[in-house]
Amino acid sequence: xxxxxxxxxxxxxxxxxxxxxxxxxxxxxxxxxxxxxxxxxxxxxxxxxxxxxxxxxxxxxxxxxxxxxxxxxxxxxxxxxxxxxxxxxxxxxxxxxxxxxxxxxxxxxxxxxxxxxxxxxxxxxxxxxxxxxxxxxxxxxxxxxxxxxxxxxxxxxxxxxxxxxxxxxxxxxxxxxxxxxxxxxxxxxxxxxxxxxxxxxxxxxxxxxxxxxxxxxxxxxxxxxxxxxxxxxxxxxxxxxxxxxxxx
Amino acid sequence: xxxxxxxxxxxxxxxxxxxxxxxxxxxxxxxxxxxxxxxxxxxxxxxxxxxxxxxxxxxxxxxxxxxxxxxxxxxxxxxxxxxxxxxxxxxxxxxxxxxxxxxxxxxxxxxxxxxxxxxxxxxxxxxxxxxxxxxxxxxxxxxxxxxxxxxxxxxxxxxxxxxxxxxxxxxxxxxxxxxxxxxxxxxxxxxxxxxxxxxxxxxxxxxxxxxxxxxxxxxxxxxxxxxxxx
Amino acid sequence: xxxxxxxxxxxxxxxxxxxxxxxxxxxxxxxxxxxxxxxxxxxxxxxxxxxxxxxxxxxxxxxxxxxxxxxxxxxxxxxxxxxxxxxxxxxxxxxxxxxxxxxxxxxxxxxxxxxxxxxxxxxxxxxxxxxxxxxxxxxxxxxxxxxxxxxxxxxxxxxxxxxxxxxxxxxxxxxxxxxxxxxxxxxxxxxxxxxxxxxxxxxxxxxxxxxxxxxxxxxxxxxxxxxxxxxxxxxxxxxxxxxxxxxxxxxxxxxxx
Numbered sequence: 001x002x003x004x005x006x007x008x009x010x011x012x013x014x015x016x017x018x019x020x021x022x023x024x025x026x027x028x029x030x031x032x033x034x035x036x037x038x039x040x041x042x043x044x045x046x047x048x049x050x051x052x053x054x055x056x057x058x059x060x061x062x063x064x065x066x067x068x069x070x071x072x073x074x075x076x077x078x079x080x081x082x083x084x085x086x087x088x089x090x091x092x093x094x095x096x097x098x099x100x101x102x103x104x105x106x107x108x109x110x111x112x113x114x115x116x117x118x119x120x121x122x123x124x125x126x127x128x129x130x131x132x133x134x135x136x137x138x139x140x141x142x143x144x145x146x147x148x149x150x151x152x153x154x155x156x157x158x159x160x161x162x163x164x165x166x167x168x169x170x171x172x173x174x175x176x177x178x179x180x181x182x183x184x185x186x187x188x189x190x191x192x193x194x195x196x197x198x199x200x201x202x203x204x205x206x207x208x209x210x211x212x213x214x215x216x217x218x219x220x221x222x223x224x225x226x227x228x229x230x231x232x233x234x235x236x237x238x239x240x241x242x243x244x245x246x247x248x
Numbered sequence: 249x250x251x252x253x254x255x256x257x258x259x260x261x262x263x264x265x266x267x268x269x270x271x272x273x274x275x276x277x278x279x280x281x282x283x284x285x286x287x288x289x290x291x292x293x294x295x296x297x298x299x300x301x302x303x304x305x306x307x308x309x310x311x312x313x314x315x316x317x318x319x320x321x322x323x324x325x326x327x328x329x330x331x332x333x334x335x336x337x338x339x340x341x342x343x344x345x346x347x348x349x350x351x352x353x354x355x356x357x358x359x360x361x362x363x364x365x366x367x368x369x370x371x372x373x374x375x376x377x378x379x380x381x382x383x384x385x386x387x388x389x390x391x392x393x394x395x396x397x398x399x400x401x402x403x404x405x406x407x408x409x410x411x412x413x414x415x416x417x418x419x420x421x422x423x424x425x426x427x428x429x430x431x432x433x434x435x436x437x438x439x440x441x442x443x444x445x446x447x448x449x450x451x452x453x454x455x456x457x458x459x460x461x462x463x464x465x466x467x468x469x470x471x472x473x474x475x476x477x478x
Numbered sequence: 479x480x481x482x483x484x485x486x487x488x489x490x491x492x493x494x495x496x497x498x499x500x501x502x503x504x505x506x507x508x509x510x511x512x513x514x515x516x517x518x519x520x521x522x523x524x525x526x527x528x529x530x531x532x533x534x535x536x537x538x539x540x541x542x543x544x545x546x547x548x549x550x551x552x553x554x555x556x557x558x559x560x561x562x563x564x565x566x567x568x569x570x571x572x573x574x575x576x577x578x579x580x581x582x583x584x585x586x587x588x589x590x591x592x593x594x595x596x597x598x599x600x601x602x603x604x605x606x607x608x609x610x611x612x613x614x615x616x617x618x619x620x621x622x623x624x625x626x627x628x629x630x631x632x633x634x635x636x637x638x639x640x641x642x643x644x645x646x647x648x649x650x651x652x653x654x655x656x657x658x659x660x661x662x663x664x665x666x667x668x669x670x671x672x673x674x675x676x677x678x679x680x681x682x683x684x685x686x687x688x689x690x691x692x693x694x695x696x697x698x699x700x701x702x703x704x705x706x707x708x709x710x711x712x713x714x715x716x717x718x719x720x721x722x723x724x725x726x727x728x729x730x731x732x733x734x735x
Contacts, residue, residue: 035621036533037568040306048521052620054566058308058336069375077565077573082616083523083539091562091616092575111263113279113288117310118375120336125566127618129537130522148263151307153288155279156264193264193286233262233290237305320485332483362486394491434487439494 009178010167018047018175023217025161025173025224030141030232032149038125040150042232044142046161047175048132053142054125055150061121072117076105076124078139084131100136101126107140107160107189107198113153122152133179134162137187140199145229149236159225160189160199163214165206170213172221184210188218192226195219258294260305261287267300275301291401309335309400309430311378315369316387318395318432319380321361326353331367334400334430337376341367345381347388364390364434366426393424393436396446398453400431405461406452413452413462420469421445444472482570484684492681496673503532503679508722510665510677513733515632517640525641525656529633531677533623538615538633540641542656544604544648545612555602555610559588561617561630568622582706584617586664587631589702590693591615594662597638601657604650611643613656624679627691627704631664636734662701663730665723666691669711674718676726690716692723696731700724 010016020026026047035041038054045051061067066075078101082089108124124146126139137160144158164174166182179185184204190197206214261267269284277289278301287293291302311317311333319331319339331339341359343350348358359365366387367380382388398406406427407414418425423437423445435445448465455464492502499507511532520526523539530536547554561584563571571577576584591597602611615637617630641656668678668686678686687709693702700720705711711719 035535035566036623037621038566039308050520052566056565056569059569060336060338079564081537081539081618082560082614083520083526083541085522088541088543088614088616091560093573117336120376123565125564127564127566127620130520132522148290149306151290151304153277153279154263155281155286155288157262193281230262230265234260237260237290320483322483360486362483362489364485364487390487392490393487395485395487 007177007181008167009181010169010171014169016171016175017177022169023172023220025221026175028225028228030145030228032145032232032236038146038150040146040148040152042142042145042149044138044145046134046138046141046173048130049128049135049138050130051135051138051142052127052129053139053146055122055143055146055152056125057122057150058117058120058152059123061119066121067119070118071114072112072120072122074105074109074112074114074122074124076101076108076126076143078104078126078128078136080128080131080135084128100139103199103201104136104140104143107158108143108147110196110198111144111154111156111158111191112147113155116153122147133174133176134187136160137162137189140189141225141229145232148233156191156193157226157229158189158191158198159222159229160187161218161221161225162187163218163221165204165210165214170210170217172217184214186211186214186218188215188222190219190222192223258292260291261293261302262290263288267293273299275299277302277304304401306399307401309333311335311337311339311369311372311430313369313372315429317367317369317380317430318390318426318428318434319365319367321359321363321365324356324359324361326355329355329359331365331380333367333378333380334397334432337378339367339369339378339380341365341380341382345370345379345383347382359389364395366390366428366434390426390434393434394442394446396433396435396449398431398433398449400429402453403427403429403431406433406449408462413465416462416466417445417448417469420466421448421473441473444469447472482684484681488681489685492685493671496670496675501675502681507673508676508726510628510726510730511679513632513730515636515733517636523637524644525637525639527633527636527640528620529629529636531625531629532679533621534619534625534629534679535621536617536619536626536629536633538617538630538637540637540656541614541616542611542641542643543614544609544650547603547607547610551599552607553603553610554599555597556612557588557592557597557599557615558612559584559591559615559617559634561587561619563619563622563626567619571619571622582704583626583630586627586691586702586704587615587617587634589704590631590662590664591634591638594660594693594695594701596635596658596660596662598657598659602643622680624681624683625666625677627666628664628677631662631693632730632734635661635663639734660696661731661734662693662695663727663734664691664693664702665726665730667719667722669707669709669715674715674722676722690719692719692727694724694727698724698728
């Protein structure tokens, strides 16, 4: 959040550099079941972000000392591929990716019925193939679909989006320029059924009114994304409609 | 045999979908919140005598006592073997639970790593600690043949009503077949017939349609091998 | 690659079929799986490709930045290849620093590209002794069902062929396609019992005793090799591998175009 730029991010008509209005999402594409080996997987594009998520488990928990005798643990690894950003990123974890992995795992923990699988581990891998602001939200959105695709029992599916501020205006789903030169960034995720917040970060500078507007935008957008997540899962298994899965 | 009558439309549901708010009983794959029943798993909604449940489309096999499963030996101790049963939890097989008299430390003489065994789930405790046994009729070490792996939730379809589907495959291909509840299926017989049986099983897993599945599987097998005299 | 426990029954089944010249997935011994190549998949990379060999899927991205040349090659660009076997791709892969397998993979891919002279490093000089283009080839396995050597080699070649030098971004003149000369193709042959099979899948790889990866160029000349596995190959088997890899390499080269 440098907040310093001669670039006009929002014009006088309230239109952003990529042609969107303040409360408008970028194009979103969600697919479920994109990998062979993983128990569940998903691919998500939000604007120019391209993200794959894979879920393995519930499976035996390694290392053993992390096992919880009463419930499964969720282990998440968020990783940016070397070529996903403008300047090549050195492969391997850094402090940023460790933090993001942690908050995503915690957000997912809020909906997964972990108590059904004591001592087990549910492993979530998020790979950012191409980054353009909002990768942690795209990653969490993909991870939720991958968990459902893996047949993991959960109370709800979590959608996530960032809201923020650029040129003094509250904007939904910041793109890279708005993220770089804007004044605030608020990654955000909730449980749609109850509107409970499960991921929230903020950096920058916002008034109380701006923040309230941002949350309102985030909630609305999350419900839009939620519909796309569910649609992706239904599309993937639509053929099962004709399928006789049981003769009970 | 196949039921040809129209059945209630089955719908794919995803976690969080509302299943019922009219007072039905909550079955597996569901949860209750504020008196309403929601789906907790990706699957197909199933209503049966006042209970709404989810037939899962995906997910790992979770062992239940009494299940017959196919396991693979993955580790050997001095008084037990560790069996992979395709579930999140490894299953120890104690020397007391095999049909042989095994001296302490002599385990590897009887079952080696990579061996496949037919076992029964003896016990599952609260923290999902499992025990399996080979002390029951028909349970044994498997030799020869081939292993077909399918989604465990399709096992009931492979077996068919009262075992009709699997019996038909056995009869037509003259193969010995053992279906584990964990989605592992052992097929043994004449090499070409066994391949046909394996393909038929995969076909049932993939293409199961509401109507005439048994008939289509019969046609499939007939097209691959000479039909038995009826 | 790391070892998994394969059931004796599956192992014997594969071996019995091989004795009759058949493979579990219906292929002939000398067949590769279905190959697909998609280039230009990542805008943030200067070149990229997703390649599938059957159920094996890999992604490669190329990034180019100006940097200092090595003292002994002041007028040549620098090629660096890295590979990550990420846990997304297979339960055997673990997070952490690159494993032996990942490092061997990166070096085998690198060797095929470097030794074939595919990338014309002489044309990657910006100012001799001071500034050259550094070319980073980053490889990731996405879904692993055996034979990463061939899939990642092909993906690296396709990504490089589609790469554009981002000169404008760094004020070094006009953007231009990365100069390449030939198309090196890696072909891996595995040995199970006394049978040689091309493009082994995961199960086949797990029970093979030895493998040989051979990279050939457009002229059918041999440019890089790597023998792996604890078993051995006879001279006669080597001869067969040399023929198989050259012939299959020619076929695969046509797909790259």
